[in-house]
Amino acid sequence: xxxxxxxxxxxxxxxxxxxxxxxxxxxxxxxxxxxxxxxxxxxxxxxxxxxxxxxxxxxxxxxxxxxxxxxxxxxxxxxxxxxxxxxxxxxxxxxxxxxxxxxxxxxxxxxxxxxxxxxxxxxxxxxxxxxxxxxxxxxxxxxxxxxxxxxxxxxxxxxxxxxxxxxxxxxxxxxxxxxxxxxxxxxxxxxxxxxxxxxxxxxxxxxxxxxxxxxxxxxxxxxxxxxxxxxxxxxxxxxxxxxxxxxxxxxx
Numbered sequence: 001x002x003x004x005x006x007x008x009x010x011x012x013x014x015x016x017x018x019x020x021x022x023x024x025x026x027x028x029x030x031x032x033x034x035x036x037x038x039x040x041x042x043x044x045x046x047x048x049x050x051x052x053x054x055x056x057x058x059x060x061x062x063x064x065x066x067x068x069x070x071x072x073x074x075x076x077x078x079x080x081x082x083x084x085x086x087x088x089x090x091x092x093x094x095x096x097x098x099x100x101x102x103x104x105x106x107x108x109x110x111x112x113x114x115x116x117x118x119x120x121x122x123x124x125x126x127x128x129x130x131x132x133x134x135x136x137x138x139x140x141x142x143x144x145x146x147x148x149x150x151x152x153x154x155x156x157x158x159x160x161x162x163x164x165x166x167x168x169x170x171x172x173x174x175x176x177x178x179x180x181x182x183x184x185x186x187x188x189x190x191x192x193x194x195x196x197x198x199x200x201x202x203x204x205x206x207x208x209x210x211x212x213x214x215x216x217x218x219x220x221x222x223x224x225x226x227x228x229x230x231x232x233x234x235x236x237x238x239x240x241x242x243x244x245x246x247x248x249x250x251x252x
Contacts, residue, residue: 003111005044005051005093007102012040017105017137021129030117030132032109041106044097051087055111056080064118071170073119074150079166081147082154095155101138104148108136116146156180156188157195169195172208178217182224189237190229194220197241204249212252219248 008016020032044051063076087093097103108116113136120135121127133139135146153176159165169176172195179194194217198207207216223244229237 001057001111002052002054002088003107005053005087005103006041006106006110007044007100008037008041008105010102013102013105013137016040017133017139020136021132024132025129030121030136034110037106037109044093044103046091046093046097049089049091051091051093052089053085054088055084057111057115060112060115061118064115070119071173072167074170074173075163075166077115077119078150078154078170079160079163081151082160085151098155099148099152101145101148104138104146104151105136108138108147112147120146153180157192158188159192165192165195165199168199168203171203172198174213175207175216178214179220182217182221187229189234190224193234193237193241196238197245200238200242201245201249204245206249206252207245215252216245216248219244 016032016036020030024030059080060077063073063080066073068076085093085098116135121131130140138145138148153169154160154166157165157169159169175198176191176195180191198204201207206212220241223240232240
């Protein structure tokens with residue numbers, strides 16, 4: 001599916017979100033008419049050029065319709081999404097633009113409506129207005145949004161072609177998100193090193209269980225406050241975080 005990259009206008013974003021949520025609360029149907037979406041959106045123009053994207057919708061549907069665990073689906077969707085959110089004619093899209101929630105809100109309705117629904121909401125017995133804002137409008141805390149977060153995770157991990165790293169990140173999503181939400185995650189190398197440290201500890205399930213899922217990122221955050229992680233080389237950081245997690249696993 002070819003589509004020009006657009007964003008919902010910042011002046012329209014809140015009104016559209018309120019309208020869609022209002023209709024959902026009345027009818028329990030998620031709906032945004034295409035004409036209304038287009039009237040309230042604008043083209044993203046870079047160096048005087050429109051940006052054309054081409055998404056392989058059948059591939060996304062094949063992923064979300066599979067019987068694989070949700071974390072596997074998220075990893076595969078994220079990698080494909082990162083690979084395809086590029087101009088077909090080679091115009092480089094600045095990364096700061098692709099971190100705008102208004103862009104992902106537009107794409108979630110225009111291109112990925114069914115994918116988001118199948119991936120995030122079809123099996124949700126407690127679907128709420130908050131979740132519609134979260135998954136379709138990519139609102140709220142960045143790490144608790146829809147496609148924006150899925151794309152961001154792959155981007156920060158630089159794992160477009162590294163399935164194993166991406167899968168581990170989404171399999172251990174609670175501690176990874178907790179690390180992402182802390183100030184230290186502004187350095188993507190820290191996040192990538194954290195995921196590698198989980199791998200180096202044999203993806204120990206205790207890292208992500210209900211009791212401990214915040215203990216590891218809290219421990220890393222405390223360590224970061226006493227050390228300048230930006231000064232570490234990547235391999236040094238991986239070794240340090242690997243040992244931090246290993247020590248913590250001995251006492252939990």
